[in-house]
Amino acid sequence: MCADLLSRRRFLAESGGAASLGWLTFHLPWISALAGCAREDARRDVALTHLNPSEARTMRAFAAQILPSDDGPGAVEAGAVHFIDRALGTSSFAEIAPLIRAGLAELDFRASAFDATGGFASLSGVQQIAIMKRIESERFFTEARTLVLIGTFADPSYGGNIGRAGWAMIGKEDHDMYTAPFGWYDSQSGAAPAHSAA
Amino acid sequence: MNQRTFSENETVDFVIVGSGAAGGVLAKELATSGFDVVVLEQGPWQQPSQFTHDEMAVEREGAMLNTGVEPYQSFRITDAESMRRNPGRGLLYRRGVGGSSVHFTANYWRFRPIDFKERSVLGPISGTGFADWPVTYEELEPYYTKVDWEVGVSGAPGVFDPPRSRPYPLPPLPNKSSGVLLERAAHSLGLHAQVAPMAILSQRYDGRSACMGCGHCYAYGCEFGAKSSTLASVIPKAVATGRCEIRADSTVFRVEMNAAGRTTGVAYWNKEGKERRQLARAVVLAANGAETTRLLLMSASPAFPHGLANSSGVVGSHIMFNGGSSTTGRFDHPTNEYKGHVVSRILLDFYESDPKRGFYGGGGIDARFNNGPIGFAVNGLPEDLPSWGSEFKRALRDYYTHSVRFAAHLTTLPVASNRITLDPEHRDQFGRPALCLTYQDHPDDMETKRWFRDRTQELMEAAGASRVWNQPVLPIDSGVHLLGTARMGNDPRESVVDRYHRAHDVPNLFICDGSSFVTSGRGQPTMTIQALAYRAAEHIARFARSHEI
Numbered sequence: 001m002c003a004d005l006l007s008r009r010r011f012l013a014e015s016g017g018a019a020s021l022g023w024l025t026f027h028l029p030w031i032s033a034l035a036g037c038a039r040e041d042a043r044r045d046v047a048l049t050h051l052n053p054s055e056a057r058t059m060r061a062f063a064a065q066i067l068p069s070d071d072g073p074g075a076v077e078a079g080a081v082h083f084i085d086r087a088l089g090t091s092s093f094a095e096i097a098p099l100i101r102a103g104l105a106e107l108d109f110r111a112s113a114f115d116a117t118g119g120f121a122s123l124s125g126v127q128q129i130a131i132m133k134r135i136e137s138e139r140f141f142t143e144a145r146t147l148v149l150i151g152t153f154a155d156p157s158y159g160g161n162i163g164r165a166g167w168a169m170i171g172k173e174d175h176d177m178y179t180a181p182f183g184w185y186d187s188q189s190g191a192a193p194a195h196s197a198a
Numbered sequence: 199m200n201q202r203t204f205s206e207n208e209t210v211d212f213v214i215v216g217s218g219a220a221g222g223v224l225a226k227e228l229a230t231s232g233f234d235v236v237v238l239e240q241g242p243w244q245q246p247s248q249f250t251h252d253e254m255a256v257e258r259e260g261a262m263l264n265t266g267v268e269p270y271q272s273f274r275i276t277d278a279e280s281m282r283r284n285p286g287r288g289l290l291y292r293r294g295v296g297g298s299s300v301h302f303t304a305n306y307w308r309f310r311p312i313d314f315k316e317r318s319v320l321g322p323i324s325g326t327g328f329a330d331w332p333v334t335y336e337e338l339e340p341y342y343t344k345v346d347w348e349v350g351v352s353g354a355p356g357v358f359d360p361p362r363s364r365p366y367p368l369p370p371l372p373n374k375s376s377g378v379l380l381e382r383a384a385h386s387l388g389l390h391a392q393v394a395p396m397a398i399l400s401q402r403y404d405g406r407s408a409c410m411g412c413g414h415c416y417a418y419g420c421e422f423g424a425k426s427s428t429l430a431s432v433i434p435k436a437v438a439t440g441r442c443e444i445r446a447d448s449t450v451f452r453v454e455m456n457a458a459g460r461t462t463g464v465a466y467w468n469k470e471g472k473e474r475r476q477l478a479r480a481v482v483l484a485a486n487g488a489e490t491t492r493l494l495l496m497s498a499s500p501a502f503p504h505g506l507a508n509s510s511g512v513v514g515s516h517i518m519f520n521g522g523s524s525t526t527g528r529f530d531h532p533t534n535e536y537k538g539h540v541v542s543r544i545l546l547d548f549y550e551s552d553p554k555r556g557f558y559g560g561g562g563i564d565a566r567f568n569n570g571p572i573g574f575a576v577n578g579l580p581e582d583l584p585s586w587g588s589e590f591k592r593a594l595r596d597y598y599t600h601s602v603r604f605a606a607h608l609t610t611l612p613v614a615s616n617r618i619t620l621d622p623e624h625r626d627q628f629g630r631p632a633l634c635l636t637y638q639d640h641p642d643d644m645e646t647k648r649w650f651r652d653r654t655q656e657l658m659e660a661a662g663a664s665r666v667w668n669q670p671v672l673p674i675d676s677g678v679h680l681l682g683t684a685r686m687g688n689d690p691r692e693s694v695v696d697r698y699h700r701a702h703d704v705p706n707l708f709i710c711d712g713s714s715f716v717t718s719g720r721g722q723p724t725m726t727i728q729a730l731a732y733r734a735a736e737h738i739a740r741f742a743r744s745h746e747i
Binding site for chain 1: 254381
């Protein structure tokens with residue numbers, strides 16, 4: 001566990017918990033503490049440790065429906081589940097973790113209506129989508145979706161976006177610097193701007 | 199950085215609180231004029247090599263912002279409500295040497311002559327403190343030019359420019375797809391796009407690197423030193439004089455006064471939280487519109503029961519943020535706006551308030567698309583598109599690299615009841631009371647936002663976007679432009695500082711930052727904050743030399 005996680009926990013306590021829909025646009029002081037830890041774990045190829053095998057299967061199936069692996073790598077290939085596993089393992093995540101765990105359990109419970117014995121992950125894609133549509137306005141869905149997106153698109157040092165697969169997914173080139181022209185229209189400037197002396 | 203240091207028991211000529219857009223300029227100018235200066239900055243002294251492109255840390259969690267360190271702020275719409283946690287992001291600024299000039303977008307619009315005398319031209323607006331400035335554009339022009347050349351501004355003359363005494367020191371940055379599309383839209387509507395003046399170096403200048411096009415201006419620090427923050431531009435020069443100490447991690451909590459009604463220096467907490475003092479012959483507050491307010495209110499005493507320099511009662515009031523509204527469009531070819539600087543073209547046809555519209559308000563429009571992948575994926579797409587699944591994934595790929603936003607930057611009116619006060623129920627790690635914002639948009643400000651949203655929509659359609667969607671027009675609960683809370687004026691009953699930024703109530707206390715603004719201008723305040731700082735420094739140095747402090 002990273003040393004500075006401890007000091008960051010204090011801020012979460014002071015902020016009264018950051019576990020609302022707004023937490024993405026507010027502050028997540030705890031989450032950057034994950035960066036160093038996740039980098040270490042990824043280097044050592046550590047398996048999932050905080051989600052149990054059943055939760056991991058369900059989370060993976062959920063993530064695969066948020067950003068599917070249809071025409072190229074999706075959230076699962078980008079390592080979003082690995083990121084979420086790390087996030088849930090921090091005590092800073094104490095408030096959200098039960099919500100996520102309960103939500104995953106509910107997905108499996110709802111799967112039983114389809115006579116599935118292997119939980120949500122064993123359903124067909126059509127069945128999974130039908131269940132997710134039913135809960136997409138619930139807080140679990142919003143939070144879990146956001147986590148999947150962070151795990152896919154955040155800097156790879158957080159443990160997801162492996163090989164920058166998330167950025168490739170949306171067509172973002174991965175360079176530290178770019179030279180103009182940047183886009184297709186750049187050179188299409190019709191009327192030259194007024195450069196005459198003012 | 200090697201620098202001269204001063205003992206806390208030594209009485210320096212000036213202590214400056216804050217090292218941002220104004221504080222950095224004041225430090226460099228006063229030290230260059232031969233005065234001993236200590237700058238107290240509550241954040242750390244980061245070097246450009248410490249800045250990252252990490253969207254999670256910088257944009258999502260506010261690693262560089264005050265709210266990353268002090269998360270609690272209060273809010274209420276009117277005094278009749280009780281204070282509650284601010285539902286938005288609150289009063290935002292960066293803590294650290296260079297202040298918010300480190301993470302700003304670097305739009306460097308000058309004000310125009312009308313901005314300083316709108317009250318005289320348009321008449322009063324009921325329910326507001328709408329007033330003329332005690333300075334004119336003509337008086338400020340030499341200092342705008344000084345900003346251009348001292349910090350490094352890239353640009354080219356435009357059709358709506360105010361008079362300028364010297365050309366830009368640097369040619370414009372490259373035009374981006376967003377700029378070309380704004381030009382196209384303007385041309386078809388009979389309007390005029392012009393080069394955006396940017397405090398980003400288009401070429402190597404003054405020993406600093408040119409922009410490398412990394413695409414991380416907005417919200418991020420520039421690791422190349424090409425963005426003209428005070429950290430990159432004037433602060434190294436202030437230190438090089440050998441008469442200026444930048445003391446980082448030093449949080450000022452009180453301006454100290456003697457029985458004669460003069461300030462003797464400031465009290466602050468150092469990095470370890472220990473109480474320290476710095477003696478000075480004069481104090482200059484440049485801590486931004488929120489922190490300057492908090493410091494004055496926390497410096498209340500029997501002689502100043504409502505806060506230091508607050509005999510007028512207007513400290514903290516009339517806060518202005520600059521309203522905004524915008525329209526986004528998706529185009530058939532890649533725009534790749536994530537590359538390079540943010541803004542290359544602006545449109546100022548609607549700058550002035552027009553009585554025919556039936557409400558007060560004006561603004562400028564720029565073209566950009568500065569969304570990071572996380573923020574864009576979470577809520578950047580039009581609302582009618584799927585938010586998960588195969589179609590969502592395809593839409594992200596399509597829209598992320600093909601979108602442009604036309605963003606309007608607008609006036610907000612100075613209203614006395616809109617203000618910053620202290621919330622005694624919540625305190626920061628040192629025990630300072632939290633900032634409370636009381637704010638209700640003036641009806642004209644809401645009209646202005648709606649009116650400009652219609653204009654940006656027309657422009658986006660004229661630009662040929664295949665899909666156009668508006669961002670919602672919302673009331674303000676948060677902001678990054680913290681303006682007007684210690685306003686300038688000739689009348690001590692209605693203002694905090696005089697036309698030279700000297701506090702009406704305390705002869706050796708000066709206040710110069712966004713709090714000095716009388717009206718909001720149109721969206722981009724930093725250029726004017728710095729022109730004011732150059733002008734203030736010249737007058738403060740003159741007063742000091744002639745023993746008039």
